[in-house]
Structures are given as structure tokens and as C-alpha cells.
Amino acid sequence: MKYRRLGKTGWDVSAVSMGCWGIGGQWGPVGEKQAVDTIHAAIDAGVNLFDTADSYGTGTSEWLLGKALKGKTEGIFVATKVGNWARKDSDPLNYASKHSIINCCHASLYRLQRSAIDLYQCHIGKPENPEIFIEAFEQLKAEGKIRHYAISTNDLEALKSLDANGQCASCQINYSLLARSAERDILPYCKDNNIGVLLRGPLSKGLLSGKFSPQTRFEDSVRQQFNEGDGRRRFLKDLEKVERLKTLTREGRSLVDVALQFTLANPAVTCPIPGMKSTEQARQNAGAADGELSSGDLAAIDAIFPPGK
Numbered sequence: 001m002k003y004r005r006l007g008k009t010g011w012d013v014s015a016v017s018m019g020c021w022g023i024g025g026q027w028g029p030v031g032e033k034q035a036v037d038t039i040h041a042a043i044d045a046g047v048n049l050f051d052t053a054d055s056y057g058t059g060t061s062e063w064l065l066g067k068a069l070k071g072k073t074e075g076i077f078v079a080t081k082v083g084n085w086a087r088k089d090s091d092p093l094n095y096a097s098k099h100s101i102i103n104c105c106h107a108s109l110y111r112l113q114r115s116a117i118d119l120y121q122c123h124i125g126k127p128e129n130p131e132i133f134i135e136a137f138e139q140l141k142a143e144g145k146i147r148h149y150a151i152s153t154n155d156l157e158a159l160k161s162l163d164a165n166g167q168c169a170s171c172q173i174n175y176s177l178l179a180r181s182a183e184r185d186i187l188p189y190c191k192d193n194n195i196g197v198l199l200r201g202p203l204s205k206g207l208l209s210g211k212f213s214p215q216t217r218f219e220d221s222v223r224q225q226f227n228e229g230d231g232r233r234r235f236l237k238d239l240e241k242v243e244r245l246k247t248l249t250r251e252g253r254s255l256v257d258v259a260l261q262f263t264l265a266n267p268a269v270t271c272p273i274p275g276m277k278s279t280e281q282a283r284q285n286a287g288a289a290d291g292e293l294s295s296g297d298l299a300a301i302d303a304i305f306p307p308g309k
Contacts, residue, residue, distance in 0.1 A: 001046025002289045006270050007170050007196030009119070009148050013077055015271050015289035016260060017049035018042045018282070019200060022275035023064050024057025026088075028220045030277055032064060039068035041279035043076070045286035051172070051198060051273045053081035053123055054108050055088070062111040070113055079198070080108050081152055081172075083123035083133075096129060101136035105145055120146040121172060122162060125153040130161040138167075152200070156186045163195065170196030170270070177245070177262055177305045178204040178238055184308045191268035202263045202272035203256065207238050210246065210255035214239060244304050248297055260288035262301055
């Protein structure tokens with residue numbers, strides 16, 4: 001495993017880290033033992049940063065991560081998010097006061113079984129009241145409940161608003177071969193301002209794994225949009241591009257490797273955080289950090305997936 005500096009935190013985090021949305025159950029059922037074994041396999045493969053959110057499975061992901069990491073604090077970084085609790089149930093909390101954010105932090109600490117959260121992120125892509133999040137985060141930081149704070153957004157102005165005092169440590173961005181628009185503005189801004197970059201969706205909901213076909217149907221709540229209408233048409237169009245990408249695979253380099261190594265080739269990126277739901281996925285995803293794409297590979301990718309789109 002290779003390691004990279006996460007913005008102004010001073011931490012060296014695994015070049016491929018673990019996203020824990022999947023173990024929250026919204027991508028299909030995941031048992032406790034399966035989740036814990038997957039996290040332990042990721043640690044064994046060198047992963048030292050785990051990203052979750054209080055809304056993933058309405059606390060389930062945090063609870064399972066806390067269980068898996070109990071007693072494992074040395075050199076391990078935990079990132080979680082606040083702002084979307086029960087939003088999928090159409091009953092979100094009101095984040096108009098710092099007290100809501102502070103209470104959510106205390107609840108996350110309880111589920112994670114930790115005394116402090118390493119990286120606490122605003123989970124609202126365009127917060128109406130960024131100053132309230134900053135106020136809450138600064139208070140939590142002063143109390144030792146969090147170490148650094150950040151935001152999850154692809155909106156440059158939202159990032160700037162949360163970095164108004166220059167203390168935003170990182171930004172979590174949706175970025176992959178199938179979603180390159182962040183190259184136009186937010187990635188350069190992060191690089192120029194020493195803001196770390198965590199990448200969600202680096203495998204584009206699994207489309208870049210190469211395991212789907214035009215006959216694939218989805219039962220999980222996250223990808224049901226691919227089954228009908230415009231979502232289905234986009235899915236089939238993207239599959240055609242992924243098929244062309246297979247020319248870059250070879251023995252010892254899978255399609256997953258190509259997709260993750262593409263993101264790591266961008267100098268603004270700290271680490272992709274692909275989801276992992278099995279020990280095999282943990283080992284495979286982590287292993288992608290050991291290789292890199294050539295300039296010829298990157299040129300071939302640009303021909304299939306145009307930059308900035």
C-alpha cells in the first residue's frame with residue numbers, strides 16, 4: 001500500500017481507502033460478520049482510512065465500523081459525515097442550529113465507540129447555512145470531539161463557503177472515469193489550496209468493475225434507477241464505454257485497477273474510497289494502489305472518456 005498526505009491534516013492515509021456506505025445495507029444486505037471481516041481484511045491490506053456517515057443505514061454503517069475497529073486506534077483514521085440523517089425517509093433533521101450538529105456528533109461517537117472523530121464532514125452538498133456548520137465544527141474541535149472538518153460536495157462555491165476561515169481539511173468529491181466534471185474547477189482549487197480530496201464513486205456504482213451486462217437488473221435501492229427509462233439508457237450507454245476500456249486490462253491488472261489508478265493519476269487526489277462488501281473486494285481494491293497507468297494508458301482513456309465531462 002502507498003500512502004499520501006491528506007491536505008493540511010498532516011496525516012498519511014492509504015492511497016486506496018474504504019468507503020463504508022455499502023455495509024449500511026442500502027446496496028443489499030450485509031451481515032455483521034461479513035462487514036467486520038471486510039474491514040479487517042482492508043486493514044491487513046494496508047488501508048488506514050475508513051469513511052462512513054450517520055445516514056448510511058441510519059447509523060448501521062457507523063455501528064458496524066465501530067465494532068470492527070474496537071481496540072484498533074493506532075494509525076487508523078475514521079471519517080464520518082453529518083447532514084443527511086433520515087433524509088431518505090423524508091424526515092431529515094433541522095440543521096439550522098449548531099446544537100443539531102453537535103448532538104449528531106455525540107451520537108456518531110457513541111456508535112463508532114471512539115472518543116474523537118478524525119475527520120467530520122458536512123454531508124449537505126450545498127448547505128444553506130455553512131456558517132452554522134463551521135461554528136459547530138469549531139466548537140467540537142475545541143472540545144476534542146473532532147480533529148479536523150471537511151465537506152462532501154462537487155460544488156466549488158459550497159466548498160469555498162465551508163473553507164471561509166481556511167480550516168476545511170478536505171473535500172469529498174464524486175469523481176470517476178464516468179464523471180470527470182470535477183477536473184474543471186473543484187479539483188484544481190483543492191490542489192492550489194492544500195485541501196485533501198477523498199473520492200466517492202470511483203467505480204461509478206460498480207459499473208467500472210466490468211461485472212455487469214445489458215441483461216443486469218438491480219434490486220438494491222441505490223441502483224434501481226438503472227432498471228427503467230432514462231436511467232436504463234444511461235446505464236447501457238456507459239456499459240458500451242466500459243467495454244472499450246477492457247483493452248487496457250491485462251494479466252495482473254483488472255478493470256477495477258484501471259479505474260482506481262486513473263483517479264490516482266490526478267495530482268489533486270488524495271485517495272479514492274471505493275465501497276467494499278467482502279474480503280475479496282477489500283484485497284482487490286487495496287491492491288490497485290500498487291500500480292499506475294502510463295501516459296499512453298491515460299491518453300487511451302481520454303479518447304473513451306473525454307476530460308472534464
